[in-house]
Amino acid sequence: MIEIDKVTKTFGAGDVAFTALRDVSVTIRENEFFTLLGPSGCGKTTLLRLIAGFEPPTIGAIRLSGRDITRLPPNQRPVNTVFQNYALFPHMSVAGNIAFGLEMLGKPKDEIAKTVDEMLRLVRMEELKHRKTSEISGGQQQRVALARALAPHPEVLLLDEPLSALDLKLRKEMQIELKRLQSETGITFVFVTHDQEEALTMSDRIAVMSGGRILQIGNPREIYERPSERFVANFIGASNFLNGQLSAGSVTLEAGGTFTVEPPQGVADGKVSVLIRPEHVTVAGTGTDGAALTATVENVVYSGEATVAHLKLKTGEAIKARASNLPGASGLLETGVQVGVSVAPGAVTVLVD
Amino acid sequence: MAESRMQKPPKGYSVRTLPGFAIVAIFTLITLYAPIAILVMFSFNAGTSMAIWEGFSLRWYQQAVANEAVQDAAMRSLFLALVAASVATVAATMAAMATTRTRHFPGKTMIYALINQPLMVPEIVTAVALLIVFAAIKVWTGHTSMIYLIVAHTAFCVPFAYLPIRARLETMDLSLETAAQDLYASRWLTFRRVTLPLMWPGIVAGLMLAFVISLDDVVITEFVKSAGQETLPTYMLGQLRRVVTPEVNAISTVILLAGAILVSLFFRLTSKRG
Ligand SMILES: Nc1ncnc2c1ncn2[C@@H]1O[C@H](COP(=O)(O)OP(=O)(O)OP(=O)(O)O)[C@@H](O)[C@H]1O
Ligand SMILES: [Mg+2]
Numbered sequence: 001m002i003e004i005d006k007v008t009k010t011f012g013a014g015d016v017a018f019t020a021l022r023d024v025s026v027t028i029r030e031n032e033f034f035t036l037l038g039p040s041g042c043g044k045t046t047l048l049r050l051i052a053g054f055e056p057p058t059i060g061a062i063r064l065s066g067r068d069i070t071r072l073p074p075n076q077r078p079v080n081t082v083f084q085n086y087a088l089f090p091h092m093s094v095a096g097n098i099a100f101g102l103e104m105l106g107k108p109k110d111e112i113a114k115t116v117d118e119m120l121r122l123v124r125m126e127e128l129k130h131r132k133t134s135e136i137s138g139g140q141q142q143r144v145a146l147a148r149a150l151a152p153h154p155e156v157l158l159l160d161e162p163l164s165a166l167d168l169k170l171r172k173e174m175q176i177e178l179k180r181l182q183s184e185t186g187i188t189f190v191f192v193t194h195d196q197e198e199a200l201t202m203s204d205r206i207a208v209m210s211g212g213r214i215l216q217i218g219n220p221r222e223i224y225e226r227p228s229e230r231f232v233a234n235f236i237g238a239s240n241f242l243n244g245q246l247s248a249g250s251v252t253l254e255a256g257g258t259f260t261v262e263p264p265q266g267v268a269d270g271k272v273s274v275l276i277r278p279e280h281v282t283v284a285g286t287g288t289d290g291a292a293l294t295a296t297v298e299n300v301v302y303s304g305e306a307t308v309a310h311l312k313l314k315t316g317e318a319i320k321a322r323a324s325n326l327p328g329a330s331g332l333l334e335t336g337v338q339v340g341v342s343v344a345p346g347a348v349t350v351l352v353d
Numbered sequence: 354m355a356e357s358r359m360q361k362p363p364k365g366y367s368v369r370t371l372p373g374f375a376i377v378a379i380f381t382l383i384t385l386y387a388p389i390a391i392l393v394m395f396s397f398n399a400g401t402s403m404a405i406w407e408g409f410s411l412r413w414y415q416q417a418v419a420n421e422a423v424q425d426a427a428m429r430s431l432f433l434a435l436v437a438a439s440v441a442t443v444a445a446t447m448a449a450m451a452t453t454r455t456r457h458f459p460g461k462t463m464i465y466a467l468i469n470q471p472l473m474v475p476e477i478v479t480a481v482a483l484l485i486v487f488a489a490i491k492v493w494t495g496h497t498s499m500i501y502l503i504v505a506h507t508a509f510c511v512p513f514a515y516l517p518i519r520a521r522l523e524t525m526d527l528s529l530e531t532a533a534q535d536l537y538a539s540r541w542l543t544f545r546r547v548t549l550p551l552m553w554p555g556i557v558a559g560l561m562l563a564f565v566i567s568l569d570d571v572v573i574t575e576f577v578k579s580a581g582q583e584t585l586p587t588y589m590l591g592q593l594r595r596v597v598t599p600e601v602n603a604i605s606t607v608i609l610l611a612g613a614i615l616v617s618l619f620f621r622l623t624s625k626r627g
Binding site: 052054073074075076079080081083085087089090091100101104105148149152 | 526528529531532533534535536537538539542546547550551
C-alpha cells in the first residue's frame with residue numbers, strides 16, 4: 001500500500017519556480033493495477049519519480065506499507081521502475097541487465113541465475129539471453145526492461161508510459177501481457193499513460209490528473225460513466241455537455257425533457273451542466289412526436305463500426321448521437337431534417353463544475 | 354571524401370570546380386606533408402647530411418638507440434608523459450563528473466574556464482610564470498627532482514584529457530544512472546558498474562591525448578627542467594644548436610610513429626559508440 005499524503009512538488013525557486021504537483025493525496029492498494037492518466041505535462045512522471053525516490057517532495061509525505069519513505073534514497077526502496085526510454089544498460093547482455101538488481105542486493109549466484117531464467121521465461125525471451133540490448137527490437141527491449149524491474153520482486157512496480165513507443169499491434173499484445181504479469185506476480189503496478197483507452201482496459205482504478213492535481217479517482221466504470229467534472233468527461237471518451245436545471249433529484253434540460261439523476265455531493269439545486277455520452281443518445285426517427293427533445297441534423301459521419309450524427313437542439317446546443325452499424329442497415333440521415341432525440345434512462349450525469 | 358560527395362548540393366555545385374581549388378589543395382598537402390616525408394626519408398640516409406641522399410641505411414637509428422643521452426632522454430620523456438597523463442586523466446575524470454553530473458551551480462562557467470586555462474593562456478606565458486615560481490621554490494628548498502616537470506606537465510595535460518571524457522559523459526543517457534540506483538546500486542556501485550564502464554573509452558582517449566601532448570612538449574619543459582633533465586624534445590633542440598645529423602630525423606620518426614598510432618587509436622575510441 002502506497003500512501004501519497006498531501007504532496008506538493010515545486011521545481012526551482014523565485015521567479016522560475018514551477019509547481020508540478022499540488023496537494024496530491026492518493027492511496028494505492030496492494031496488488032492494484034493503478035493508472036495515472038492525464039495530458040502531457042500534468043505531473044504524471046513527477047509523481048512516479050517521487051514514489052521511486054529520484055526527487056524529494058517539497059511538502060508532504062510518502063508511505064509504503066505504513067513506513068515513511070519520504071527521505072529514503074531510491075536504492076533503499078523496494079520499488080522498481082520501467083523507464084519510458086527503457087534505460088537498459090548498453091554494456092551488458094539481456095541476462096546481465098536482468099541480473100543487475102539482484103547482484104546489487106547481494107543475492108547468491110545460483111539464486112540470481114535461477115531468477116534470471118525465471119524472468120526470461122516470464123517475458124518469453126529465453127532465446128535472447130546472451131544478446132546485447134542494442135541487438136534486440138523495441139518490443140523485446142521493453143520486455144527486458146520489465147523483466148529487469150520485476151527480477152528483484154519489488155513491492156511496487158512503476159511503469160512510465162512503457163508502451164508508447166510500440167506499434168498498435170504490439171501494444172495490444174503487451175497490454176494483455178502486462179495484465180498477465182501483474183496477476184501472476186501479485187505486485188502493485190502504478191502505470192502512467194495518456195491513452196484513455198489503455199487506461200480503461202487495463203486498470204483496477206484510474207486517477208485522472210490535470211495541471212498537477214488529481215481530479216478524480218475511481219474504477220474505469222466510475223470514471224467513464226460518472227466523471228465528476230467536465231475536464232474528466234472530455235478527456236475520456238466523447239461527450240455532450242448540456243445545460244439544465246437541477247431540482248429534487250431530477251434535471252430538466254433547457255432543450256427539453258426531465259431526467260432522474262444522482263447529483264454528486266456539493267452540487268446544489270439550480271443551474272447545472274450535465275454530460276450525456278453520444279452512445280446513449282438515439283435518433284428516434286424523423287418527425288418529432290413522442291421524443292422529449294427535437295433537433296436538426298447537421299452532419300452525419302460514418303466510421304465503419306458506428307455512425308455519429310451531429311445534431312443541433314432547439315436551444316442551439318450541439319449534441320452527438322452515436323449508433324452501432326447493423327448489417328444491411330439502410331441509408332444515412334439526411335442533413336437538415338428534423339428528428340426526435342431520446343436519451344437512455346440513467347444516462348444523464350450532473351457535473352461538478 | 355565519400356561523405357562530401359554524398360552531401361553534394363543537387364544543382365551540380367561542387368567545391369572542386371571552384372577556380373584554384375586544386376592548386377590550394379595541392380599546396381596545402383605539400384606544405385603539410387612534404388617536410389615530414391623528407392624528414393622521414395633522410396632518417397634512412399647513409400650519409401651524414403640532411404640534404405644529400407647517399408643511399409639507404411639504418412645507421413642513425415642504431416646510433417640513436419646506442420646513444421646514452423638519447424636513451425636517458427627517452428626514458429625521462431616516457432616516464433614523465435606516463436605519470437603526468439595518468440594524474441591528469443584522474444583529475445580530468447573527476448572534473449568531468451563534477452561538471453556534467455551536477456545541476457547548474459553558480460560559478461560553473463568559471464570552472465570550465467579554469468579547467469581549460471592551459472588552452473587559452475599562451476604556453477610561453479605559463480612557462481615563464483612556472484619558471485619564476487619554481488626557481489624560487491628550488492632556491493628555497495634546494496630540491497630539484499622531476500617533481501617540477503611532473504606538476505607542470507600534469508597541469509597542462511588536464512584540459513586535453515578533460516575534453517574527450519566530458520564529451521563522452523555528455524552524450525551518456527543520465528537515466529542509466531537513475532536506473533542503476535533504482536535497482537539498489539549505491540552511489541559507488543552506480544559509478545563502478547555503470548558510469549565508469551560507459552565513460553571508459555573517453556578516459557582512454559583522454560589518457561592517450563594527454564600522453565602525446567606531454568611527450569611532445571618543448572616550451573614549458575625547457576623553462577622548468579633542472580640541469581640534466583633533458584626530455585627527447587629538449588635533447589633534440591639542444592642537438593640542433595650543434596652538429597645536425599640524421600640522428601635527429603631518426604628520433605623524430607620514432608616519435609612521429611608513436612604519436613600517429615596513439616592519435617589514430619584515439620579517433621577509433623572516440624568515434625565508437627556504446
Ligand atoms: N526538473 C524539472 N525542473 C523544472 N520543471 C520540471 C522538472 N521536471 C518536470 N518539470 C515540469 O513539471 C511539469 C510536469 O512534468 P512531468 O514530466 O511530470 O509531466 P508528465 O505528466 O509526465 O508529461 P508527459 O505525458 O509529457 O510525460 C511539466 O510542466 C514540466 O515542465
Ligand atoms: Mg512523463
